[in-house]
């Protein structure tokens with residue numbers, strides 16, 4: 001990639017420019033950039049043809065977590081009679097729950113709208129594409145100019161190019177469900193596949209998951225993933241590995257999954273592709289302007305979020321960086337601090353970013369997995385782990401166990417990775433992620449007095 005610079009303004013550019021910054025996309029990254037730039041006094045235009053908040057708010061993190069919470073309640077209700085409650089497994093009234101979910105999302109939209117107005121950001125409900133490195137055009141003929149342009153158009157679910165693909169759904173469609181389909185196939189083994197499988201099974205579907213690989217959640221710690229797969233089997237999710245998808249076949253109102261050997265599955269009421277996401281980088285003028293892209297279409301950026309074209313930047317899922325909302329937000333804020341806030345070195349440090357898979361139970365991870373650590377650091381890796389039954393599971397005599405793991409490196413046993421599978425892992429991990437970022441060592445954790453009785457205490461009690 002050629003070395004770009006940010007100082008490409010023609011000498012008379014400020015006279016011609018309508019704004020200091022134009023942002024394409026009002027999702028996690030675009031909104032964060034617009035707010036931060038406006039806070040620094042920049043004149044900002046934000047183009048968003050859809051709902052404010054993008055994937056995360058409308059068809060990602062937020063509605064997904066709402067459904068996960070519903071599934072969590074369903075799991076607790078199913079356990080309640082065992083513990084002596086005069087209550088039992090209950091069916092979810094989906095329309096009633098969805099009304100709560102969408103009201104919550106509606107409030108987020110309203111809050112964004114208000115904040116955009118308050119910040120004086122020109123918000124245009126239009127798709128934009130680059131005409132040159134400083135000009136954005138819209139379908140209605142509007143043209144606006146700025147010295148800095150941010151690409152934050154996100155990504156979309158990938159549909160495989162197979163016969164019958166049109167019979168399948170994608171994660172966006174899941175959020176239109178008004179009931180749990182009786183039998184569901186999920187094609188994929190990544191975090192979205194695992195999350196949808198857990199939610200649907202807990203809310204009453206019979207779920208079968210077909211993964212191409214030999215395991216779920218590639219990149220996450222092997223032992224935790226194996227334990228999670230066991231939990232899923234106990235909950236009734238059927239897991240198929242090394243599955244090569246050939247086509248989808250109609251079966252009346254339902255759909256069969258055909259594999260490469262020609263075998264057909266039982267018919268399903270819904271088949272959901274969860275086979276990765278592709279960047280929204282086509283049709284926005286990148287080729288005309290000469291912005292470099294990777295083999296899957298991701299916009300190539302350097303550590304300062306610069307593309308190879310001066311004045312054109314990118315953050316979030318349109319780049320090949322970790323596709324997480326807080327990553328898009330943090331990268332956008334650092335970039336705006338650098339462009340408009342007088343912080344010439346501001347950039348996001350992409351190391352040790354924590355993430356959680358909202359499975360049942362959740363799986364949280366920061367830093368290196370054991371396998372990654374051994375690959376990088378060989379014999380200087382030491383692993384501590386705790387495999388235990390959380391109190392609620394023990395009280396109900398339920399089989400689900402938690403597995404926590406610390407991956408330490410070197411003589412001083414610096415913590416290179418923390419991996420938590422079990423109830424509460426999603427909430428426990430954040431604080432420990434701070435410690436990892438600060439370079440915590442095993443003996444520092446040993447010095448901490450535990451909070452009892454909790455699952456979290458296991459992190460500081462491993463020997």
Ligand SMILES: Cc1cc2nc3c(=O)[nH]c(=O)nc-3n(C[C@H](O)[C@H](O)[C@H](O)COP(=O)(O)OP(=O)(O)OC[C@H]3O[C@@H](n4cnc5c(N)ncnc54)[C@H](O)[C@@H]3O)c2cc1C
Pocket residue numbers: 024025026027028029030047048049050051052053054055056057059060061062064126127128129152153154155171192280284315316317318322323324325326328358
């Ligand atoms: C099912 C699911 C669950 C997820 N769960 C989590 C989670 O739990 N935690 C987490 O951190 N992340 C999660 N993510 C990922 C997260 O949603 C994304 O990483 C994040 O939304 C990326 O932000 P972004 O700004 O890059 O793109 P987006 O939020 O997708 O925003 C892009 C916006 O650009 C707009 N746009 C597209 N083309 C144009 C154009 N030409 N002009 C103007 N605007 C345009 C789109 O309409 C869209 O609103 C999840 C994703 C999915 C799909």
